[in-house]
Amino acid sequence: MDFKIIPSVCSYCGTGCGVLFQVMDGRLVDTLPMKTHPVNEGKLCIKGWNLHEHVVSDKRLTSPMLKKNGHLQEASWDDAIQTTVEKLKAIIEAHGPDSVGVLASAKITNEENYLVQKFARAVIGTNNVDHCARL
Amino acid sequence: MQEQIREWLEQEKVDIFLGYKKIQGHPLPHCFTKDNLDETDDLIVGNARYSLEKMATKIAAEHPELKIGLLVRDCNQRALNVLYVWNQLRPDNIETISVNCCPSKLKEHGDCSYLEPEKAAPLKMMIGIDNNMDVEAAEEFGQEDRYKRWMYEFQKCLKCYGCRDICPVCFCKECSLEHTDLIATGSVPPEIPIFHLVRAVHMGGRCIDCGLCEDACPVDISLRLLYRKVNDIVSDVFDYKTGTSADQSPFNMLGEEVTLELKPI
């Protein structure tokens, strides 16, 4: 038996409430508000209280996918990455780096957003990077 | 105390012990086990209160044989009593270490010091229900005034269900609050006062006045007071003092045997 409490932050809106994830035997079983958190002081809204539910949903993606013969099929990471890179390189070769656009996300972490724009700017070589927060 | 818990774990009197540990400056609930005995040195009582018994209930549901140790304040102990009575936990599998800090109304010692709510803000005093009020004081408002005051409080409700989700004695698999025939879904505030009254009625014979619901309510609704009133009635009519002992049988609303006798009026 293994029971853990892991402090984290709710990802359902810009308020950023402190939550505690309850983990039993490696499974996420519940979310609690963190009582001493400066933002929410031990309270959550309906979304925060149910934060764990989307994580454990059986509709989660479980593997990368590649389109083959017009259909998306499960693929290995190596395949998915390799195919993508070949296509990207060909597009950049033919149409230049500004023919590629990258959308960062208001849902991923700062570290990941930093890498997304670094990828666009340093790897692809374009400033065509935006996020969906306008929307 | 740390010593004793260490011993219990070493000697397998308990398999796990639920207490608190300070993590980056915050007292958080923590599960101590035999595999990390040295952690017991870091066990604290903590100035934040979580429902460790609710965690225990959840753990016991999946590991019924597990022996669980718990740090209990007075309110935790009362909640345990209710959980025993309602067969959610088995007393033989629970060991407790008491820390005395929280005498409450039910024990007729006055309010729990930790829980004593902050002084009510002026507008709340004027048109709402002060969280510090007791049942008698609230009943002094005239009927119309009282209704308006409660409705003011209920209108603030954000329908977070936090009052239910945090409550140590709300353990139903299907909760009436989400029953669409009973209460309409899909908007805030929820249907009032029905949303709050349904929960209040359910707290008869259950609520042990720990105040966690009120702590969790983002809009400071005086929930405890509401449930206290219900339990006053339960106490007057059925002579049933919720949470005071693990030996009383619950008056079972589902029609199983009713062993509680009505008090002569």
Next chain:
Amino acid sequence: MTNSIAEIEDSACIFITGSNTSACHPLIARRVFRAKEKGAKLIVADPRNIQLSRFADVAVTQRLGSDVAMLNGMMHIILKNGWQAQSYIEERTEEFEEFKAAVESYTPDKVEQIAGIAQNDLEKMAELYATNSPASILYAMGITQHTTGVDNVKSICNLAMLCGNVGVKSGGVNPLRGQNNVQGACDMGGLPNVFPAYQPVTVEANNEKFAKAWGKALPGKIGYTITDMVRAMIDGKLKALYVVGENPMLSDPDQHHLVKALEKLDLLICQDIFFTETAEKADVVFAAVSVAEKDGTYTNTERRCMKVNKAIDPIENTLNDWEIISKLSTAMGYEMNYESPEQIFDELTTVTPSYGGMTYERLGLDGLQWPCPNADHPGTQFLHKDQFTRGKGLFHAVEYLDPAEMPDEEYPYWLTTGRMFAHYHTGTMTRVSPHLDTEQKTGYVEINPEDAKTLGVNDGETVRLSTRRGETEIPARVSNKVVPGLLFVPFHFAESPANILTNSAFDPIAKIPEYKVCAVKIEKAA
């Protein structure tokens, strides 16, 4: 936000406009309720009757898209009564006279005609805001998602400066960010014109700095915004799109237009934790991990950078977003060999001055509010304390403009879109959550009882909504939340997508589409 969430509690006046705070930011609404109970005045201006309207000292339902007129009207009244913070204006701001001239013509009478706000309500709004200090303004997408979004925001800043409310505790201009890490995505340079910490790509020195840090020459030309990207796809100029953690199929305006654009791409890469409507159209789908499975940081709407901690192991064949990007990069020939998010964080703080003093250790569980430029800096609770970041606060002369589309004979109703309390964004995460799904299973359109009666529509009955862009069938919810002539559709529901209907006309500067206003026809479904 210029100020912090907790500070709201001690405001003397709170003006909420274009934010259904209790539904979309409930834990910020908490502070509003508490402020009110402590004695603050509350002004709510929203086209709908929202929950907070019931608690307001004055609540108005302005006509959709009339915000500039409303705000100019308030300022007109403030100036006429001499309620402005004159010495603050003189010491800390500039271009006041031009601004003053611009609001001159916004008489209460004119504003009533444009915005439908009764003159005495407008006067009361102006008086409450101007005579109770500090006063805080909260707003959200209801202000920004307009063709005049930038003008709306400028007007809000004008109002705050006019009454000396910027740079003071419990005052400020406080946009409430919708998605959890919008602030962070912007801070990290997820924008076509700036590097992290809003350092313009067009400034040579910035370009050199980042080129040096990343060991690669960098483009200096401003890139496409998302709105530009859609157009460039249609024009065949944009051939590949890499979408990380977003679902533009539901969140973008004018869905039909977007489908056409996506179909023109040679390569659509989609990275998400669910198989979204956008992923269905992709050539490659990368399976990423959820919030509970990763380490990293988010920055909330009050600029508080906070640590999220891995609670469980990821699903077997999924990878962290940072791992996916690193793999792609390396395969593209640019090595990225990060071992942990912390290593990335330590890199980004060296090039992001406002995060310069942050480390995972310092963040702890409370986080730190930027700017936090060095290791001893405690973080910043509110901005512009002694002077504005740019030096002097700049007033803007702003004129009211009509929304891009207004009701006419063919499309006689106003339509606005937004969120409801139990769901998040495109519903990808919340609709698979049993408790949230129980709360609201389907999309709906809110319609005023009077209009419902005229149309003979009952609560729950299916109606057809159509605009110049598309149509959808959807159950009606008869409700006084909307005023007569106005309809509201939440955008979380793929089967009745609000954005089939919305107008992709956008603000010329911010490029934010006008989700909040369009003209619509409603009829009973056959």
